[in-house]
Amino acid sequence: MSRDVYGRETLQGMSWDLIPVFFWLGCALIVAHALYRAFLAPKKR
Amino acid sequence: MTEPRAANTPPLEAADRIVRHAGVDRAFHWIAAVCVLVLLGTAFLPVLGLSFGWVTIHWVTGIVLIAALLFHLVRALSWRRLRAMWIDGRDVSDALAVVGSTLRRDAGGPRKSGKYSFAQKFIHHAFAAVVLTAAVTGALMLVRIDTPWWQRDPYWLSNATWGVVYVLHGLAALLLITMVLMHVYFALRPEKHLFTRSMIKGWITRAEYSEHHDPQRWQVK
Numbered sequence: 001m002s003r004d005v006y007g008r009e010t011l012q013g014m015s016w017d018l019i020p021v022f023f024w025l026g027c028a029l030i031v032a033h034a035l036y037r038a039f040l041a042p043k044k045r
Numbered sequence: 046m047t048e049p050r051a052a053n054t055p056p057l058e059a060a061d062r063i064v065r066h067a068g069v070d071r072a073f074h075w076i077a078a079v080c081v082l083v084l085l086g087t088a089f090l091p092v093l094g095l096s097f098g099w100v101t102i103h104w105v106t107g108i109v110l111i112a113a114l115l116f117h118l119v120r121a122l123s124w125r126r127l128r129a130m131w132i133d134g135r136d137v138s139d140a141l142a143v144v145g146s147t148l149r150r151d152a153g154g155p156r157k158s159g160k161y162s163f164a165q166k167f168i169h170h171a172f173a174a175v176v177l178t179a180a181v182t183g184a185l186m187l188v189r190i191d192t193p194w195w196q197r198d199p200y201w202l203s204n205a206t207w208g209v210v211y212v213l214h215g216l217a218a219l220l221l222i223t224m225v226l227m228h229v230y231f232a233l234r235p236e237k238h239l240f241t242r243s244m245i246k247g248w249i250t251r252a253e254y255s256e257h258h259d260p261q262r263w264q265v266k
Contacts, residue, residue, distance in 0.1 A: 011208025014215030016092045022219040026226030033230070042146035042155075 062248035063265050065160070065240075073117045074244055080110035081176065081221060088218050104190060107183045114180055129160050132170070135262070136163040159262030165240075168231075172224060179217035182210045 002012050066074070083106045087099040121127065139156050140163040155162070161169070188201045202210070232241045239253045249257075254265065 010204045011212050013208070013211030014219060016089075016215075018219055019089060019092065019222065022222040023226070026223035029223070029227055030230045033227075036147075037234075040147055040150075042143065042151060 061251050063251060063254050064247055065243040065249050066247050068247060069120070070117075071244055071247060073113055073120075076113045077110060077117075077176070080106050080113065081225065084110065084179075085218065085221060085225070089222075100190065104183075104187060104192070107180070107187070110176075111180050111184060114177065129263075130166055130169060132163065132166050135159075136166060139163050157257060157259040157262075159259060168224075168228065172228075175217045175220050175224060178213055179221070182214035182217070185210050186214065 001009050084103060087103040087106070091097065091099050121130070136158075139158060143155050158165075185202070188195075189197050189199050189207075191197045199207075231237055232244075239249050239257070243249050254260075254263075
């Protein structure tokens with residue numbers, strides 16, 4: 001967020017501080033799936 | 046799981062192969078993949094401190110991606126192709142069966158799918174939504190830069206509307222970081238090698254077809 005020339009709040013875009021959040025979210029989902037496949041996933045029929 | 050072929054096994058005959066992805070579809074996939082990686086690199090590497098002239102590479106690559114998406118959309122808009130990708134009741138039932146087997150800890154394994162499984166359809170639709178959002182908002186943002194064909198016009202939309210466009214473009218880009226990581230991870234998993242190979246070479250074997258696909262749901266010649 002920022003303010004325009006009239007002092008109104010305006011959207012500027014996404015914060016790039018979130019880049020590590022989305023990167024580590026991807027890593028966490030990968031680890032979660034790998035653990036699921038190793039220990040929880042049903043075996044083949 | 047399909048056993049790897051021994052080194053002294055004779056080469057597969059053409060009749061043993063089933064085409065899963067036509068050459069034109071594989072070309073689209075890899076062009077889109079390269080474009081997305083270049084777009085993510087040119088978007089985020091400067092943010093992470095690597096300075097280079099990223100703007101021209103970014104918008105030119107964006108135009109290539111938009112052209113590829115338009116081509117794919119036109120090609121996909123046939124009834125047969127739409128039906129192959131549509132998530133129907135049986136796909137949802139398959140997904141619920143896997144969840145149920147996991148919770149019960151039984152050996153219920155995944156059922157045989159049609160050409161695409163529920164997970165493959167889901168990830169396709171997720172990529173479609175996110176990449177199309179990035180492409181449409183990116184196309185709008187082209188108005189704000191000078192190109193050989195037009196002069197920039199930053200006042201084409203109101204500040205508030207540009208803000209929404211930038212938020213959607215940035216959110217799509219951030220989501221793509223997560224999604225690309227996961228997509229590459231699944232492509233590299235051993236049990237998915239047949240699908241990765243089919244996206245490179247185009248085919249799966251008849252044995253793989255019998256093992257993974259329900260012939261009622263994916264009929265091949």
